[in-house]
Amino acid sequence: MTHGKQPDSTEQTPSNPQRRTLLKTLGAATAATAGATLLPGCTQKNTPGAQENLGFKEIPHRLDFTHHIPQGYSTDRVLSWGDPLDAFSEPFNPEKLTAPEQARRFGYNNDFIAYMPLAEDAGPAEGDRHCLSRNSERGLLCVNHEYTQPHLMFAGYSEDSANRGTSDDHIAIEQQACGHSVVEIEKTAHGWQPVAGSPYNRRLSLTTTMEIVGPAAGDRRLQTNEDPSGTRVFGTVGNCAGGKTPWGTVLIAEEGFGGAFQGDPDNIADETEARNHHAFGISPDNRNWGDYDRRFDISVEPNEPNRFGWMVEYDPYDPQSTPRKLTSLGRFEHEGFTLVSKPGQPIVAYGGDDDEHQFVYRFVSRGIYRPGDNHHNRALLTEGTLYAGQFSEGGSGRWLPLVHGQGPLTAANGFRNQADVLVDARRAAKLLGATPMDRPEDVETNPVNDCTYVMLTKNKKRKPDEVNAANPRARNTAGHVLEIVPPGRSGERDHVSDTFRWNTFLLGGNPNAENPAERGAYGQQQPGNISPHGWFANPDNVAFDQRGNMWIATDGCESFGFHDGLWAMATEGELRAAPKHFFGCPEGGEICGPEFTPDGKTLFVSVQHPADADNSTFDHPIHRWPDNNPQLPPRPSVLAIHRDDGGLVGS
Numbered sequence: 007m008t009h010g011k012q013p014d015s016t017e018q019t020p021s022n023p024q025r026r027t028l029l030k031t032l033g034a035a036t037a038a039t040a041g042a043t044l045l046p047g048c049t050q051k052n053t054p055g056a057q058e059n060l061g062f063k064e065i066p067h068r069l070d071f072t073h074h075i076p077q078g079y080s081t082d083r084v085l086s087w088g089d090p091l092d093a094f095s096e097p098f099n100p101e102k103l104t105a106p107e108q109a110r111r112f113g114y115n116n117d118f119i120a121y122m123p124l125a126e127d128a129g130p131a132e133g134d135r136h137c138l139s140r141n142s143e144r145g146l147l148c149v150n151h152e153y154t155q156p157h158l159m160f161a162g163y164s165e166d167s168a169n170r171g172t173s174d175d176h177i178a179i180e181q182q183a184c185g186h187s188v189v190e191i192e193k194t195a196h197g198w199q200p201v202a203g204s205p206y207n208r209r210l211s212l213t214t215t216m217e218i219v220g221p222a223a224g225d226r227r228l229q230t231n232e233d234p235s236g237t238r239v240f241g242t243v244g245n246c247a248g249g250k251t252p253w254g255t256v257l258i259a260e261e262g263f264g265g266a267f268q269g270d271p272d273n274i275a276d277e278t279e280a281r282n283h284h285a286f287g288i289s290p291d292n293r294n295w296g297d298y299d300r301r302f303d304i305s306v307e308p309n310e311p312n313r314f315g316w317m318v319e320y321d322p323y324d325p326q327s328t329p330r331k332l333t334s335l336g337r338f339e340h341e342g343f344t345l346v347s348k349p350g351q352p353i354v355a356y357g358g359d360d361d362e363h364q365f366v367y368r369f370v371s372r373g374i375y376r377p378g379d380n381h382h383n384r385a386l387l388t389e390g391t392l393y394a395g396q397f398s399e400g401g402s403g404r405w406l407p408l409v410h411g412q413g414p415l416t417a418a419n420g421f422r423n424q425a426d427v428l429v430d431a432r433r434a435a436k437l438l439g440a441t442p443m444d445r446p447e448d449v450e451t452n453p454v455n456d457c458t459y460v461m462l463t464k465n466k467k468r469k470p471d472e473v474n475a476a477n478p479r480a481r482n483t484a485g486h487v488l489e490i491v492p493p494g495r496s497g498e499r500d501h502v503s504d505t506f507r508w509n510t511f512l513l514g515g516n517p518n519a520e521n522p523a524e525r526g527a528y529g530q531q532q533p534g535n536i537s538p539h540g541w542f543a544n545p546d547n548v549a550f551d552q553r554g555n556m557w558i559a560t561d562g563c564e565s566f567g568f569h570d571g572l573w574a575m576a577t578e579g580e581l582r583a584a585p586k587h588f589f590g591c592p593e594g595g596e597i598c599g600p601e602f603t604p605d606g607k608t609l610f611v612s613v614q615h616p617a618d619a620d621n622s623t624f625d626h627p628i629h630r631w632p633d634n635n636p637q638l639p640p641r642p643s644v645l646a647i648h649r650d651d652g653g654l655v656g657s
């Protein structure tokens with residue numbers, strides 16, 4: 007296995023001479039976007055110039071078999087599926103892979119990335135010292151592995167034959183290839199490299215013991231034959247995005263967990279449970295994991311799915327620590343939860359339920375955040391109130407509490423207790439009147455202007471009579487981004503308030519599309535102010551750099567004819583919401599987890615499912631990125647992007 011510099015395709019397109027043309031007439035960009043409110047900005051007090059430093063040369067929309075970055079940048083391949091986390095050195099051979107070996111190698115389909123710095127003078131389990139560090143040259147890369155694709159991992163399958171016909175040996179490997187990896191990495195003269203054999207290196211998989219904590223822990227709906235206590239569960243699955251805490255822990259989301267379970271919900275005697283399992287897509291047509299591991303068969307263990315669909319918190323600095331599933335944050339198809347941490351105030355966390363017509367959520371901790379008191383802080387996410395978002399006409403909004411006994415959340419509606427409210431959070435939020443959204447993905451707060459941004463990736467199922475102010479397009483193919491503005495001034499916003507203002511930050515899509523219903527709109531920018539490569543669709547993950555620029559990762563641009571990638575834009579000032587194209591994926595790939603080092607000089611990205619295309623298989627892939635080696639299949643990989651002159655990424 008080799009690491010280090012990869013051949014990049016770097017390129018340059020002429021910058022759009024009209025980029026800096028400003029919109030003089032309010033409203034022009036909204037003409038095509040019925041109901042959308044594209045307001046001038048989150049802050050009253052703009053900071054001119056602060057975000058207008060995205061000086062890189064934009065790359066073009068492409069669709070080919072490699073990745074693309076701007077001229078003057080390089081990428082290091084940091085980790086690929088199968089790379090060893092131990093110090094042994096056998097090259098990766100997927101045809102000889104076993105489950106025990108996969109358990110010590112980097113997993114499949116890398117998604118969320120957290121970079122957790124390592125203090126120079128501290129060792130394992132000294133999390134308090136590490137989380138004060140801003141070391142940007144040595145740290146832990148904490149990476150989700152969202153799901154497995156046997157037809158691209160193993161010989162002999164088509165996508166169809168793999169679905170219900172994966173062999174037991176291969177399912178055993180899959181259950182070790184999903185979950186999460188912790189890998190020590192360091193910046194060397196040859197680029198970013200993993201430290202094989204580091205004592206921090208760890209895999210979380212479907213056999214890792216985890217604790218269930220919070221109001222639903224121990225409830226009868228979480229009890230199984232294997233765990234009558236309802237407090238211990240094996241593993242995590244569907245790990246999409248996540249978040250980080252200032253006390254040095256990592257949050258990982260369980261999103262599409264329903265696909266891991268097989269069986270017919272209609273055969274479950276308990277109507278509440280049957281409805282619950284239907285809502286998460288459990289069906290007899292799902293993967294055949296239940297044939298190998300009976301707990302994934304709901305006819306054997308009807309409560310096992312209730313032990314998935316949570317946020318998981320764990321300590322990457324202590325390789326012996328037991329991850330905890332946080333029932334306080336509700337159970338749904340979690341994209342992730344990201345925190346707003348202000349000293350002396352409750353922790354506020356924002357997250358999304360990534361399914362059509364599902365909701366945006368906020369959690370407010372009962373206790374307050376005390377910087378440095380990590381023993382205290384580590385309990386904050388276990389107790390508090392979960393809320394669902396209601397986005398009203400005219401840009402007002404409210405957070406609606408999911409509290410048993412309040413409003414409709416009573417026994418009369420099937421909620422015995424708070425555990426029921428949290429296990430069936432979707433049903434509770436709907437009864438409260440939360441606004442059904444266009445698949446909420448990342449929800450993250452800009453550290454500079456203190457506003458919160460919601461990525462809504464798409465919703466082809468929204469009918470014309472189902473549009474609302476915050477989801478203004480029927481059959482929304484391109485997605486959009488909302489800006490939540492809590493009360494107060496920039497930097498002092500009250501994220502604990504139960505009311506907020508909101509506006510549409512951008513509507514994805516081509517600003518010059520012929521069909522007005524599909525036309526993109528980017529803040530107040532005129533269509534001519536968006537370069538031919540600056541528009542995008544299907545926002546999914548988001549990150550902010552230290553200057554407050556927004557970096558959006560997409561999932562779905564291939565249906566618009568070009569690769570998924572990264573687009574960067576200001577959130578304030580004259581170029582608010584005017585995107586520039588920074589990174590493009592190899593065909594079939596989706597980009598996840600943009601994550602900066604604290605110094606802003608490295609940007610990590612996940613390329614998930616490269617070469618995932620019709621009829622593309624292990625035996626006949628459309629390409630073999632990133633190795634381009636006939637002995638290796640395409641491999642999901644994490645890249646580190648940096649400037650050749652060592653400067654800030656994006657400046």
Ligand code: FEO
Binds near residue numbers: 152247261341546
């Ligand atoms: Fe796994 Fe919501 O994307």
Ligand code: CA
Binds near residue numbers: 246341447448546547
């Ligand atoms: Ca996602």
Ligand code: CA
Binds near residue numbers: 247448450547548
């Ligand atoms: Ca993010």
Ligand code: CA
Binds near residue numbers: 546561
């Ligand atoms: Ca995605």
